[in-house]
Structures are given as C-alpha cells and as structure tokens.
Amino acid sequence: MTGSHRPALSRRALIGSGLAAGAAVLTASGSAFSAPGPTTAPAADRPSTARASAPRRAGAFLAAAMDAHPDHGAVRLAQSYTDQAGLFSTAFTYDNALTILAALAAGTADGRSRAMALGDALRYAQAHDPVYDDGRLRQAYNVGPYTFYDGSPQPDGFVRADGTANVGTQFGFTGTAVGDMAWAGIALAALARRTGERRFLDAAVRIGEWIERVGRTDEPLGGYKFGVDGADARLPFTSTEHNTDLVGLFGQLARLTGDRVWRERRERARAFVARMWEPSGGFFYTGTNDGVTVNKSPVPEDTQTWTHLALASRAHSRSLDWAAAELAVLDTADRRNSTVPAGQSYTGVTFSSAALLADEDAPIAPGQPKPDREGVWFEGTAHLALALRTRCARGDEARARRLLASIEKAQESLGVGQTLGGRAVAEGCGVVSASSPLDTGFGFGYYPYRHTGATAWYVLAATRVNPLAA
Structure with missing residues (x-):
C-alpha cells in the first residue's frame, strides 16, 4: 500500500462534495423483459416452483424498479435498491447501465423497448445537467419524491420542474467516476449496435471524449484517473477496475x-x-493512489473477473482461480452476524480480501449492523460465474452453475417483503446485494436488499452475455 494505508477508491464509493409507466407490482409471469428459459440450478438444488424461470423473475424485478414511480414522468431511470435500503428513489448510473445490458440480453421486444427508454433517459441526463454541458453523467439521480432524513422534501421525479435532471444531491451522489461513465458508454454502445440508432452512439462518444479530457494521465503508471468529485475537483486515484471498463468501452467505440x-x-x-498484474500470485492489484506506487491491499474481486471479460487473456486467466479460491465464502445461519434465515446457507465470493478480515465486533458504519466475514456478494458471484463461462476451461461450467444456483436460491428466499416505491416486490423476484451485511474494506458495505445491479449481473451470467467484449 501507499504510505497513507488507504485503498484507492472503488467506483462504488461516494464521490460527492463537503415509455409509459406500467404497474409496479408484478407477478413473476407478468411484465418482464427476461426471456423464459430453464433455470441453471441443478435439479437437486432447484427451488420447487411452478412460476416463471429464475432469469424471467429477475427481469420482472428490473422492470418493477424501472416502473417504481409511475406518476412522475415517462422519462425515467430504474430505482437501484428496494426501499428498505434507505436510499429512497436513488438511481445509480452504473446500475441503470447494467439494467440496459440485461434488458438487451433478454432478446425480447419489451426488453429492447425498455433498454431504449433507459438509454434515452441517460441521454436526457447528459443533455440536461443542472450545471455542466460537457457530456458527463452524475453518480446517481432521484427518480421519485421523498422526504429526506432531515425533513426536507424532494418533490420531483427524474426530470425536475425546471427541466433539469434530478441529481442525487441529498446523499452527495454528485460526482462523476470514470467507471460509471464507462459503463453508461458501454450500455449506449450496445444500444447503438442493436438498434442502429445514431443518437446512442453519439452519446457514448461524448462519454468517451469526457473521459479522455478529464481522466487521461501521464503519471508513471499511466492509464486514466478516477474522475471528479461534486465540486469538479479531479480525484488522484487510478483504478484497475476503471481502466478495465475502458478497455471494453474504447474497444467498442473503435x-x-x-x-x-x-x-x-x-x-x-x-x-x-x-501493470497491475502480480505474476507470483496470479491476480490483479486494485490500482494506485498517486500514479507512482501500486496499491497492494485490499485486492478486490472485480479486478480479477472483469479483466478476463475485457482482455480475454490466457496469460492472465489465473485471476479467476485466485478469486474463486481466495475470496470464497460460505454464509450459514449459525454465524453470529449472519442474517441468513435458519436452515439456509449460501456460497459465492466476497468483495475483496479486506472483507474477509472485517471487524465483526464493530458496525460497518455508524447506525449500520456488524458485518459477517462470510457474507456472499451476489453481484461479484455473478461476475465470476460469467467469467468462468467465458473462459470455458475444464470444470468451469460446472463451477459457474454452482455459483448461479446459489444466486437463484438467494433470489427465491432472501429479501422477502421488500418494496419499490412503496409497492410490494413479487415473491422470488430480484437478487439481494449480499446474503448478510458485508464490509467491503473500501469504506462502505453491502446489505441484504434486492438490487438492480446484482440482479442484472445475474441475468448477464445466466444468458452468457459478456458486456465488456469488444
């Protein structure tokens, strides 16, 4: 690590400054954009259900998140988490990019229509930022009204009364990360490729040009830096994850x-x-805090799996084996900080090497629960499943199927009774972020709330769609 002993920020860290809406309550066989298909779980582990397939139920959740605030405008993004997460109507740019990709992966007319609507909403945010007109998107937006914790009202939908995009200022989600921008660009590029519509490619190119202007660095380690905070100050970190995202985006734009x-x-x-590759261990480091020194701890999951999806490099494919072995977790109900229901257990991977060393006697953050070191991060588990399916080495498909079976069991059983925009989420629809409270080691946690990002990655893994391939 660098002298500060502080990890380079994750894209998911807070970087802020000091179609007509349909019914939001969905049955699993109702309005959903995921195409029906057999579950990937082995028969012995598959929940007994006469309902739609697991991918289709995941699609139903993503559709419900998009339709969570039907009275607040046709131009809309999808709410990222169920209401119980306490983020109200926050719609993260990254999560919406993934929702677009999952909708396209479904291969249905409804999926295409919803993907285009979300793509147009990102374009709207790009063209109607309240401050900037340079192609950027913010970390997150509000998509429906609420009263904040301090009692102040947030009365608007995604489009404010003055026509500007409703930036998530209440939580400080006002900065712009290169990783978020890259994923939005990847989603828009996918829309351009699938629809032939020039407007999506133009928006993706604007994103790429913003990244080039703001992120490019000539520091010794090179690459592209993190982005800007809400005051438009450039952040000093350089992330392996971000640059991996850019390998995908720039390759697609080419x-x-x-x-x-x-x-x-x-x-x-x-x-x-x-340059972040560690050949002796077979993994990628997280990045650099200063552009000179490689940050060697913590080591995150996504720099192992996304690198394979973007690079398809046989010389670096050992990173998948490192993630599968070194970040493996098994969350069982008898662990003291586990929130898994009695008699259940889940397997997969955690967020980073630091998550395995989290202080189980201290809350993740003030007012939050204590972490479970064995909490499963289901988004990352889906990353690994898809990367294994992409690598196709001996035994990879079987390993991927076991991981997908764990995610499908979580969709069936975790996050019961949660809501979107005050409306009940249909039973068995949507994947929670984590099986139990999980300290990432990067200054934030994940919790057992149904999440569009985790659900969309499951859809991509289930349908074998690699969003980072050029």
Whole structure:
C-alpha cells in the first residue's frame, strides 16, 4: 500500500462534495423483459416452483424498479435498491447501465423497448445537467419524491420542474467516476449496435471524449484517473477496475466508429491494467493512489473477473482461480452476524480480501449492523460465474452453475417483503446485494436488499452475455 494505508477508491464509493409507466407490482409471469428459459440450478438444488424461470423473475424485478414511480414522468431511470435500503428513489448510473445490458440480453421486444427508454433517459441526463454541458453523467439521480432524513422534501421525479435532471444531491451522489461513465458508454454502445440508432452512439462518444479530457494521465503508471468529485475537483486515484471498463468501452467505440484513436486509448487503459498484474500470485492489484506506487491491499474481486471479460487473456486467466479460491465464502445461519434465515446457507465470493478480515465486533458504519466475514456478494458471484463461462476451461461450467444456483436460491428466499416505491416486490423476484451485511474494506458495505445491479449481473451470467467484449 501507499504510505497513507488507504485503498484507492472503488467506483462504488461516494464521490460527492463537503415509455409509459406500467404497474409496479408484478407477478413473476407478468411484465418482464427476461426471456423464459430453464433455470441453471441443478435439479437437486432447484427451488420447487411452478412460476416463471429464475432469469424471467429477475427481469420482472428490473422492470418493477424501472416502473417504481409511475406518476412522475415517462422519462425515467430504474430505482437501484428496494426501499428498505434507505436510499429512497436513488438511481445509480452504473446500475441503470447494467439494467440496459440485461434488458438487451433478454432478446425480447419489451426488453429492447425498455433498454431504449433507459438509454434515452441517460441521454436526457447528459443533455440536461443542472450545471455542466460537457457530456458527463452524475453518480446517481432521484427518480421519485421523498422526504429526506432531515425533513426536507424532494418533490420531483427524474426530470425536475425546471427541466433539469434530478441529481442525487441529498446523499452527495454528485460526482462523476470514470467507471460509471464507462459503463453508461458501454450500455449506449450496445444500444447503438442493436438498434442502429445514431443518437446512442453519439452519446457514448461524448462519454468517451469526457473521459479522455478529464481522466487521461501521464503519471508513471499511466492509464486514466478516477474522475471528479461534486465540486469538479479531479480525484488522484487510478483504478484497475476503471481502466478495465475502458478497455471494453474504447474497444467498442473503435469498432462502431472506425476511428483508430479509440484503439490507441484502449491500449493506454490496457497497459495500465497489465501493470497491475502480480505474476507470483496470479491476480490483479486494485490500482494506485498517486500514479507512482501500486496499491497492494485490499485486492478486490472485480479486478480479477472483469479483466478476463475485457482482455480475454490466457496469460492472465489465473485471476479467476485466485478469486474463486481466495475470496470464497460460505454464509450459514449459525454465524453470529449472519442474517441468513435458519436452515439456509449460501456460497459465492466476497468483495475483496479486506472483507474477509472485517471487524465483526464493530458496525460497518455508524447506525449500520456488524458485518459477517462470510457474507456472499451476489453481484461479484455473478461476475465470476460469467467469467468462468467465458473462459470455458475444464470444470468451469460446472463451477459457474454452482455459483448461479446459489444466486437463484438467494433470489427465491432472501429479501422477502421488500418494496419499490412503496409497492410490494413479487415473491422470488430480484437478487439481494449480499446474503448478510458485508464490509467491503473500501469504506462502505453491502446489505441484504434486492438490487438492480446484482440482479442484472445475474441475468448477464445466466444468458452468457459478456458486456465488456469488444
């Protein structure tokens, strides 16, 4: 680590400053954009149900999140978490990018229509920022009214009364991370590729150009830096995850535009990622805090799996085995901080090496529960399942199926009784972020609330769609 002993920020850390709406209550066989298909769980582990397939029920949750605030405008994003998470109507840019990709992965007319609506909402946010007109998106937006914890009202939907996009200022979600921008660009590029609509490609190119202007660095380790905070101050960190995202985005822009400049930019991002490789251990480090010194702890999951999805490098594919072995967790109901119901257990991976060393006697943050070191991070578990399916080495498919079976069991049994916009989520629809409270080691936690990001990654893994492939 650097002298400060502080990890480079994750894209998910807070970086702020000091279609007509349908019914939000869905049955699993109702309005959903995931195509029906057999569950990936082995028969012995598969929940007994006559309802729709697990991917279709995941799609029903994503549709409900998109329709959570039907009275507040046709231009809308999907609420990221169920109401119980305490983030009200927050819609993270990253989660909505994933929801677009999952909708396209379904291969249905409804999925395509919803993906286009979300893509147009991102374009609206890009064109109607209350402060900037430079192609950026913010970390998150509000998509429905609520009263904040201090009693102040937030009365608007995604589009405010003055026509500007409703930035998530209440929680400080006002900055712009390169990783969030990259994923939005990837989603818009996918829409351009699938629909042939130029407006989506133009928006993706604007994102890429913003990243080039703001993120490019000539520091010794190179690559692209983290982004800006809510006051538009550039952040000093450089993230392996972000640069991996850019390998995907820039490669896709190169293919769609035919402009060789995107290939040069892809190579800059790829070179940074390659510098983060630890050959003796077979894994990638998280990044750098200063552009000079590699940050060697904690080691996160996504820098192991996304690198394979973006690079498809046989020389680095051992990173999947490192993640599967070194970040493996088994959450059981008898663990003291576990919130898993009695008689249940879940397997998968955790967020980072630091999560395995979390202080189980201290809350993750003030007012939050104590962490379970064995809490399963289901989004990361889906990353690993998809990466294994992409690698296709001996035994990879069987390992991926076991991970998917755990996610499907979680969708069936965890997060019961939760709501979106005050409306009940249908039984067995939507994947929670974590099986139990989980301290990531990067200054924030994940909890057992149904989450569009985790659910969308499950859909991508179930349908074998690699969003980072160029």
